[in-house]
Amino acid sequence: MRIALDAMGGDYAPHEVVLGAVQAAPALGAEIALVGEPERLTAELKRCGGSQQGITIVPASEVIGMGEAPAQAVRRKRDSSLMVAMEMVRGGEAAAFVSAGNTGAVMAAALLVLGRIEGIDRPALGILLPGRNGTPVLVLDAGANADCRPEWLVQFAQLGSVYMTRTAHLPAPRVALLNIGEEESKGNQLAQEAYTLLKRSGLNFTGNVEGRDLTRGLADVIVTDGFTGNVVLKTSEGVADFILTELQAGLTAGVHLKLAAALLRGALQKVARRIDFREYGGAPLLGVNGVVIIGHGRSNSRAIASALRTARDAAAAGVVGSLTGLAGVRGT
């Protein structure tokens, strides 16, 4: 298996991206194609030191910046690292695509190059949040569609169910609707209509969950519109940052506290890592004809390595094949 990695995408590209590839390669069990400017990538690989086994460089002369208008960028920059990597998936030269670059451009490129899976109106961005019992929770849509129709939320639930069945080996993933109360009658119009549709969808729909339940392991797949999902994701990041910063400040405020904090450093770091959403690096874009994993723009090497593992798992599990099959079953 080969994974196409957009080596020029992300706030810290190409250095952190290449470093992530070097870190992930030995245990990945898949070849990594670093796509980008060959000279810079060769130099970065050298700088990173480690063995370069399992890593190849695929040349691309252009770069799509984080602030560029997505639709125009992907049409104009056909030889960008992002587009060349995406074309590798369409052409069967790579089993999966990974980028920490311009999210809008990745989505536009995926739609343009790979296309939608039959029966799916809108692809959705899924985010894997840490769950209390160790199994991640897939929340979607995390930002691909700001305004949603109720039936799209049902499609998101179908996409998410297949993804969690294949990657987490759950025979019937529990699907829940993000809402502002437990009762069926709660929520805005979208949530109320989606509830009705989800109830008769044939999925393992368990009802509503609230914001505070996201990491409580009450569901395996949680669906919402892309506006709410994106706000939730970023709020979670913000609260986690806030708490860790406050803790750090609190723990370095006195000499004997400093001493104790030194003793605790390892434990604190372990916890910090467990709640660092970047560790769950890589958001699958579900509903397009190929495995596409989008990393956070601020991805460091650890996040890139994590996204590569997510890509490998999704490709190995045959997620896209199952989704294509789903369209047949649904008769669309």
Added chain:
Amino acid sequence: MRIALDAMGGDYAPHEVVLGAVQAAPALGAEIALVGEPERLTAELKRCGGSQQGITIVPASEVIGMGEAPAQAVRRKRDSSLMVAMEMVRGGEAAAFVSAGNTGAVMAAALLVLGRIEGIDRPALGILLPGRNGTPVLVLDAGANADCRPEWLVQFAQLGSVYMTRTAHLPAPRVALLNIGEEESKGNQLAQEAYTLLKRSGLNFTGNVEGRDLTRGLADVIVTDGFTGNVVLKTSEGVADFILTELQAGLTAGVHLKLAAALLRGALQKVARRIDFREYGGAPLLGVNGVVIIGHGRSNSRAIASALRTARDAAAAGVVGSLTGLAGVRGT
């Protein structure tokens, strides 16, 4: 000044409510009217020990339960603690109302008994979040209106601006719109339309903020629809709970860690308190003709005491008078 406290409302009423009143009374500078069943309240007051100076009991024979249908409950149970306390505000016997009971019932009672401020279509629930620089941030609507129209968000901004001007002494509170990107063109239809209206509202509108900016002190008032606001609030609670639980588990995993954790207990507790949203207890319901503060259903005595202080400050600052004046200025 007298504050009417619904002593029978909340998951832990009346015990924690009465205890909160007893804890708050000495330094409050306002009299507390405990509204509810006189015999139970007398017994609770005795049980709480402390001085009962500044606390009186106002009898009410009925209780509105947490699960009751709001509209029906407030119409049928005219002698409930909630309704009697609300009537005290209308009659001028109390300057503010506090309850940790059924949120829907409090909102229904406020509309029924106090009515809306002229020019305000929908009252909004405001939540005070801890800010990084020590000044709280007011987020509204936190759940009163699941579906919103763009012009309501402008009204929320006006309500919030007056509230922060009066209570936090900010001459021109910075107003921001919760959105999924910084640019004007971002967001769902509601956010885009609200942005346009806010820009020409005459308020100190500073643009969009994202979920991760909520506690970064970038704005004093953040407006959003009640669905998103409620999800954000509960997500923040959930993430904070998750992190503190993980930390606790991480810190008690080894003997030498236990020792270090013991040294750190004080510092950890201080931080935990700073990030405990209950410390910011009490959500003002803005847009009704009176000071109404809604506590979290799970309020403990500390949260009740905090809500009482919020009520006292809002009443002393003349928030409602300023809002009524606002309607005149707006010419509605």
